[in-house]
Amino acid sequence: AAGVIQSPRHLIKEKRETATLKCYPIPRHDTVYWYQQGPGQDPQFLISFYEKMQSDKGSIPDRFSAQQFSDYHSELNMSSLELGDSALYFCASSLYEYGGAMDNEQFFGPGTRLTVL
């Protein structure tokens, strides 16, 4: 079965540079989520999109922006990178069905490991 695809898998950037992370959801899934997991920490929700509209927003810095495109893939843009942005960034996808609780399960991608030097 197809899974969530994230690219790149690893990314190394210098401070103050920009980075773009991409997420390709499972086919037919209409909702995308972004999470940040720092070293030794639990995943923290950043932002989610449903049908290309922002759905929920967490602790996403103003330096970060994201969007979901017409083909449902999503991109997380990170500018003015800081050392503290070094983390594993997960994308997850789900299929939204009103009343279909089981179908709202979030399927996680393998993550993009971002290292800021």
Place this chain on the structure above:
Amino acid sequence: AQTVTQSQPEMSVQEAETVTLSCTYDTSENNYYLFWYKQPPSRQMILVIRQEAYKQQNATENRFSVNFQKAAKSFSLKISDSQLGDTAMYFCAFMKPWYNAGNMLTFGGGTRLMVKP
């Protein structure tokens, strides 16, 4: 806002024995979902088991079962017949009711489980 607490940072168990991981949460919602995710050394997030708050029956998935105590806001995970492959970080997670698309997962701090041969 919801909070999820895992009070056991690390646990160990002998192979073939049973172990219970604890999780408590705080919410004002009456309807919600609870999950246990496994994160092995590969860092992939894998759903282990889920529980709907409106269901009184505890969820079971093969060797994994939960003890859901809604009034006490407690959601523990029991792993029976522990296997070496169960060695991983385990995260308890909370999700708001399903009628909103893009609902975030709120994770606990995690419990690192080591299964010893």
